[in-house]
Amino acid sequence: MKTILITGASSGIGKTTAELFQSKGWNVVATMRNPGAGADLAQHESTLVTRLDVTDSDSTLDAVQEAVNRFGSIDVLLNNAGYGAYGPLEAFSMDRIERQFDTNVIGLMSVTKAVLPHMRAAKFGIIVNISSIGGKMTFPLGSLYHGSKFAVEGISEALHFELEPLGIKVKIVEPGMINTDFGGRSFDFEMGTELPDYQPAIEGMQKAMGHYAANSSSPDVVSNVIWSAVSDGSSKLRYRAGDDANVLLDARKKMDDDTFIGEMKKNMGW
Numbered sequence: 551m552k553t554i555l556i557t558g559a560s561s562g563i564g565k566t567t568a569e570l571f572q573s574k575g576w577n578v579v580a581t582m583r584n585p586g587a588g589a590d591l592a593q594h595e596s597t598l599v600t601r602l603d604v605t606d607s608d609s610t611l612d613a614v615q616e617a618v619n620r621f622g623s624i625d626v627l628l629n630n631a632g633y634g635a636y637g638p639l640e641a642f643s644m645d646r647i648e649r650q651f652d653t654n655v656i657g658l659m660s661v662t663k664a665v666l667p668h669m670r671a672a673k674f675g676i677i678v679n680i681s682s683i684g685g686k687m688t689f690p691l692g693s694l695y696h697g698s699k700f701a702v703e704g705i706s707e708a709l710h711f712e713l714e715p716l717g718i719k720v721k722i723v724e725p726g727m728i729n730t731d732f733g734g735r736s737f738d739f740e741m742g743t744e745l746p747d748y749q750p751a752i753e754g755m756q757k758a759m760g761h762y763a764a765n766s767s768s769p770d771v772v773s774n775v776i777w778s779a780v781s782d783g784s785s786k787l788r789y790r791a792g793d794d795a796n797v798l799l800d801a802r803k804k805m806d807d808d809t810f811i812g813e814m815k816k817n818m819g820w
């Protein structure tokens with residue numbers, strides 16, 4: 551029996567992935583900031599629901615130790631916890647900027663560091679990092695979120711080289727728009743109303759995002775891609791999730807920067 555540890559398993563992609571791995575007979579360590587949100591996952595006998603806030607390294611070390619004590623190993627780490635901060639850079643306080651990077655980037659590295667000694671001792675492991683199409687291309691007003699996800703891409707690719715000789719694979723999953731709490735309670739949107747210079751851009755972006763969100767996929771689509779990444783036996787690095795991810799990333803690959811920026815401005819009505 552293999553064991554997966556998931557961060558941010560209280561909702562969305564983390565939760566549906568916990569359910570999928572439960573259904574495949576895996577041990578699941580469903581970690582979350584508030585373990586009360588995992589009561590239904592905890593009903594499964596091979597599941598441990600425990601507290602892990604990726605910005606709190608004590609909670610990370612405790613959760614990893616609890617997982618190893620209970621199941622003996624962590625075969626797969628799913629770094630999923632994250633949220634999106636969008637809006638003009640100028641309008642964000644430094645605290646909010648730091649929170650975005652502490653969660654999406656430093657948090658991911660902290661959990662990875664805590665799990666690695668166990669995977670290294672076992673000479674086996676798979677680390678799946680949830681990036682985004684927004685780790686390969688940007689939307690306007692997304693300097694914080696895209697900065698964090700571009701970082702996840704770079705960290706993951708470099709770790710792929712570093713860890714493969716030790717028997718540990720690193721994989722990146724790039725979802726398109728997914729229908730979860732991401733656009734609601736996990737969206738730190740800053741209008742910057744006190745900065746009128748940015749308002750036309752924000753209005754254009756809000757209208758255009760409605761169009762992109764209309765093509766969103768269900769979180770199961772991502773969970774199934776995560777399952778493939780874990781079980782296909784390959785060393786493949788990147789996996790896309792969602793039809794829109796394929797369309798948008800293929801289009802971005804074919805365009806030079808000027809063309810991409812021109813197309814994006816057209817979509818935003820600028």
Ligand SMILES: NC(=O)c1ccc[n+]([C@@H]2O[C@H](COP(=O)([O-])OP(=O)(O)OC[C@H]3O[C@@H](n4cnc5c(N)ncnc54)[C@H](OP(=O)(O)O)[C@@H]3O)[C@@H](O)[C@H]2O)c1
Nearest residue numbers: 558560562563583603604631632682727728730731732736
């Ligand atoms: N939905 C999309 O369109 C989309 C597209 C591309 C990539 N993604 C990525 O997918 C991942 C999951 O998002 P989702 O769409 O499933 O949204 P979601 O349902 O809002 O889930 C976000 C999860 O992250 C957790 N989280 C936030 N900060 C945390 C922290 N400091 N420590 C531990 N957990 C924390 C949340 O926990 P709480 O319940 O405690 O808030 C929640 O479980 C994120 O990395 C996101 O960037 C999403």
